[in-house]
Amino acid sequence: MKEININRSKKEVVILFAGDSGDGIQFTGGQFTETVELFGNDISTFPNFPAEIRAPIGTEAGVSGFQLKFGSVEVFTPGDQYDVLVVMNAAALKVNLHNLRPGGVIVANTSGFDSKNLKLAKYIDDENPLTNDSLENYEVHAIDISKLTKEALKDSGLSVKEIDRCKNMFVLGFIYWMFSQSPDNTIKFIQHKFKSKPEIADANIKALKTGYHYGETSETFTSRYEVKPAPLQKGKYRNISGNQATALGMVAAASHNNFELMYASYPITPASDILHELSKHKSFGVKTFQAEDEIAAVCAAIGASFGGSLAITGSSGPGIALKAEAMGLAVMLELPLVVVNVQRGGPSTGLPTKTEQADLLQMLYGRNGEAPMPVFAAASPKDCFDTIYEACRIAIEHMTPVVVLSDGYIANGAEPWRFPTSKDLKTITARRPDENDFLNDKFLPYERDEHEVRPWAVPGIKGLEHRLGGLEKELRTGNVSYNPENHQEMIRIREKKVNDIALDLPDQIIHRGNEGADLLVLGWGSTFGSIERAVKDLIEEGVSVAHIHLRHINPFPKNLESLLKSFKRVIIPEMNRGQLSKLIRERFLIDAISVNKTKGIPFSVEEIKQAILKYQDHVSTSA
């Protein structure tokens, strides 16, 4: 047996598992994630599906990926460049090689590099990159995984096809070995998953162990790593994706506060998984309504809200565009409603499977008339839970539609979550009609409290019969009114109602760094991880920089202006052409600098660092 040194210097490792959609890539990545989570690493993951469902096998368009970064330190993003690239075929290498760091490790299944696969991947003259010198700057492990798996399972009694399906377990075993992780958790999982098919379970376990032992016994020089557990906060954890967290937050808000949840939606990438997740939770009384279109979905939600439910509709940009008129109706009706926009690349159908943050102004302003709505944005997969829960609370307690922004990156990305128990959840209390909401025994549906909140009177209660509608309302009575003074006053009130919500929200915190630093990086939404990491690293290098991340974009936190004005310079990285910067410049007359990226992929940590250094330089020289 050969001598192998275990490299313990690495604090973080980025791995990409890539192959054909049928290669079990997502499963492999998911298992690796679970194992290192149990071991105690922090991790962030991101699946990358091909845009076409049935892209031809072996082609670049058909490559599916699972990216993860795990570490012995706090992990903020799934990583910029890969340290390890696992490819099941030639196309997977071709598509992803550019993002492998120099000197990185390639684990390749050589049978995925036969002449047919090389042709499909469009390698020039079918030249095999594994055998020419093109990869000499990397550490390449070319292993005939298909053959070794076949060999190991020749007595399993399984068909050729079934055996071939086990090859991802060989890979996983090898990677476990490479990162000094035990395969035990996956063995347990396989035993459980294939309880009723012991021969399949045995074959998978055997392939897994074969891969593991291959690392130990193979003659090739191999580096081996060990990444220590991360010093995570004490507590119980689970793994969660953004869409899952969004769905659970909705169930929690309803169930913990005795509301019935109605989620009405029309399928659209990347929001559909919220509908899928919620539809499983019938036992919590969750009603899901797959409407005929997005207009019907938001209208059905408004109907359910009138009926007393916690009503939510979710979509992505194109669907939100369709909902605009009804969102205006909800503003007029002053009923609780939550509208989730899981953003994707636009305009129009745009880039359905890619991420972007270009719907911020749409959510703030994309309605006719003066139609203000609170707008909240989630910063990470797990933050989707708290954000949606808070949105539900504000919608109900302030009788208003509320927008929640997420995007494809955090919707599909996943990370460990120190989940709350029901005791940790805030109580949500509806403003029900009381004695003060009557005039001469007549119910006043638009009577208000000091924060302009009107009572929520639900059909079925005697004496509270009233009519709502999209025509302008008379103050207090809610009757139709065309009076000019009344209209102006109602516009003022609806605006104040939304602005007053700031009084019910926490002050803005500085996520990292100190007030008064030379440079502030102001972010919102899914850029959180990259900014946080970049700022952390640069502070450690002595740069005077800080990070503030906004969840509340309308209304802005009460203390935001004074906070922002304490910094010499503010830069705002966004995956759009500068939408938050416009707002900040307009609202606070701050000369904020917009840093943009609209490639359908998130900012890398490196890109944020470069922006900080570029503008930090300006601060020092101009000071």
Add this chain to the structure above:
Amino acid sequence: MSVQVLNPSGNGNPLTAKDYATDQDVRWCPGCGDYSILKQVQTVLPTLGIPKEKTVFVSGIGCAARYPYYMNTYGMHSIHGRATAVASGLKAARPDLDVWIITGDGDALSIGGNHFIHLLRRNFNVNVLLFNNEIYGLTKGQYSPTSPKGKVTKSMPYGSVDHPFNPIALALGAEGTFVARSMDRDPKHLRDMLLAAHQHKGSSFIDIYQNCNVFNDGAFGLFTDKDTKDDHTLFLEEDKPLVFGKETKGIKLDGFKPIVVSLEENAADECWIHDPKDKIKASILSSFFEYDMNQGALPRPFGIFYKNDRATYEDLLAEQIEEHKKKDNTDLDKLLSGENVWEVK
């Protein structure tokens, strides 16, 4: 709740039509057919035994859609074309409520056509009253999807080239479970239809011919004027033969082809006997629509074309929820923790 003490509406006395009227001025043009429909609904509601506070009227936009403001029940005047969608969500959330949808021919069949057909196929237990005046009233007289071809309006001064919808055929095609036609000018018939629609469990659709005396006066004159109505209307009654023209004429089926016969030569009971459960015949009846005005061959049927029972969406949804409440996890903490938990100590 203190609210009920403060405002004790309904003191044990039976409700009357007056209890359903609001203090808002009714703003329809004098002579508009909408008044009659409002009155018939207000007359029928107190007889249904449903508490006023359990009744909800949902409308879209249009002249007709102003309706909820005139009903002292819960109500919502929503947006153009979407009453059916709003009502779907309301009924799914609150199966206990008695939900009525008020819509116009533009509202239901043009901008709201999609929601209209999906409501019927899902079979929510609601009542849809289509105020069909074959015109856009509120926007002052453009042709609608039910206006006949050639109709001269502001938006087609040389006559419309649009082929109109046949609302009954559309509702049948959309798998409606109760499909009827009535008119503003026949209060008794309208009340009967409202009652029958309400009794039916499922989506009940009534195509109500409504005269817009400002922009489309007399559109239904053939069926309402003394001189012509007997020869041009056919009132459908279950198990009764199809006879009209003051019982001088009847309808027989020649294969799938309806023919008008004289009752002087044919006995009434040899005529087509109406069976509202027969969808094929309902569909033939719905085609008494495309006849040539000049010929006047087939009369326009009024009454229940089709009626059948099918489970409602809200019941099926509620059943599924009950079933899973019994069998699946109902503990929120368990849901939050999921299946795979690890602890950092």
